[in-house]
Amino acid sequence: MSKYTEFGAEVRKELLLRGRSVRWLAEEIGVSAPYLTDILKGNRKGTAVKVKVQEILNIESVKEMRF
Numbered sequence: 001m002s003k004y005t006e007f008g009a010e011v012r013k014e015l016l017l018r019g020r021s022v023r024w025l026a027e028e029i030g031v032s033a034p035y036l037t038d039i040l041k042g043n044r045k046g047t048a049v050k051v052k053v054q055e056i057l058n059i060e061s062v063k064e065m066r067f
Contacts, residue, residue, distance in 0.1 A: 007050065008040030014057045028056050 004012060015025060026036040029052045036053075039046035053059075 002041040002043070004040050005042040008042065010059060011040055011053055011057065014059055018057075025053065025056065029053065 011025070012022075015021060022036055022040070023033045026033040029036065029049060031049060035044065035046075036049065038044040039049055
């Protein structure tokens with residue numbers, strides 16, 4: 001099982017706190033859940049998706065977000 005990046009871990013934490021799933025977030029953004037998971041694990045860059053994630057979850061950027 002791949003580990004999440006720092007950004008991915010922050011997103012997962014926020015989703016858990018809000019009682020939401022990766023599938024829910026992916027639907028809100030308009031991408032597939034596997035694609036979003038790849039981004040959260042660092043397998044894909046997904047720059048535009050990361051921006052949308054930040055907007056939807058209203059989270060500050062983390063160190064890794066420099067893109």
